[in-house]
Amino acid sequence: xxxxxxxxxxxxxxxxxxxxxxxxxxxDLKRRADAWGKPFPAGAPRAVLVLVVDPTTSMVPExxxxxxxxxxxxxxxxxxxxxxxxxxxxxxxLPGDVDDAKNTLTLLMTIPLDGRKNLLEAVREGAGALGSxxxxxxAVVLVTRExxxxxxxxxxxxxALEARGAAFYSIAPEAA
Numbered sequence: 001x002x003x004x005x006x007x008x009x010x011x012x013x014x015x016x017x018x019x020x021x022x023x024x025x026x027x028d029l030k031r032r033a034d035a036w037g038k039p040f041p042a043g044a045p046r047a048v049l050v051l052v053v054d055p056t057t058s059m060v061p062e063x064x065x066x067x068x069x070x071x072x073x074x075x076x077x078x079x080x081x082x083x084x085x086x087x088x089x090x091x092x093x094l095p096g097d098v099d100d101a102k103n104t105l106t107l108l109m110t111i112p113l114d115g116r117k118n119l120l121e122a123v124r125e126g127a128g129a130l131g132s133x134x135x136x137x138x139a140v141v142l143v144t145r146e147x148x149x150x151x152x153x154x155x156x157x158x159x160a161l162e163a164r165g166a167a168f169y170s171i172a173p174e175a176a
Contacts (some may be wrong), residue, residue, distance in 0.1 A: 018062055018143065019069040021171050025049065025139050026077035028167065032137035033078035040136060046080040047137045048095045050166075051072070052126040054119060054144035055087045055127035056158035062143060067105040074098050078137075084129050088111055088122035088144075094129055119144055120157045123168070127160040141169045 040046055053063060074081060079158035085104040090113045095106040101138035119142060126140045140161060161168050 018065050018171055019072070021169065022069055022073045022141070023076045023148065025141055025167075025169055026081070029137050029139055030076065030078045031083060036137065040080075044070075044135050044173075045082040046078040047082075048139075049077065049081060049083045049088060050095060050126040050129055050138075050140045051083065052086045052088065052119070052140060052142045053105070053108060053171045054117065054121045054122075054142075055090045055112050056114050056145065057146050057173055058111045059143070060109050060112060062145070063105050063109045066143065067102050067109070070098050070102050071104075074097070084126070086122055086126040086129065087113070088119050089109075090119040090139070092125070092129070094145065119151055120152055123157050124160040127157075127164045127166055130164040130166060132164070138164060138166040139169065140166045143171045145172070156166065 023111040026049065029049060033046045036046075051066065053059065053066070055063065070083070074083065083098055084093055084109070085099045085101045086092040087104065087108045090111075091104055091107050093100045123140060123142055126142075130138050130140075
């Protein structure tokens with residue numbers, strides 16, 4: 001099997017769909033959890049996935065695909081994996097139950113937010129939703145169509161992800 005990805009891994013190409021990429025991320029989290037090498041605290045998750053989404057009108061079909069894929073994504077990850085959703089300049093849900101994540105995605109599809117946003121700030125917010133003590137494998141996934149237009153500080157974003165021990169994935173079909 002492929003080696004698990006770590007906090008410094010950034011981008012995955014060649015996947016056919018958002019669902020496929022999310023399954024890849026969940027599989028990476030499972031491999032990292034299996035190789036963790038230290039005990040997980042009682043009652044703590046075995047992995048955390050944070051989805052940072054750009055909730056624009058053009059993203060509604062992709063958000064629907066993400067919502068539909070959530071049961072498969074949870075099944076592909078380690079038992080006890082939690083998931084959160086951060087809507088760029090919009091609603092968010094902390095890492096927890098998959099139903100909360102699906103409800104947040106439904107809200108973001110129902111009331112999309114068009115206009116300028118700083119997606120790197122949203123990625124930092126997603127990293128901030130992770131606890132400061134790294135007790136499990138973590139991943140932050142940015143999902144956007146265009147790639148944002150008000151970006152500010154790449155280095156601060158990299159530092160936030162590294163400080164929280166989060167592997168980072170970007171799904172930006174048109175920006176890529």
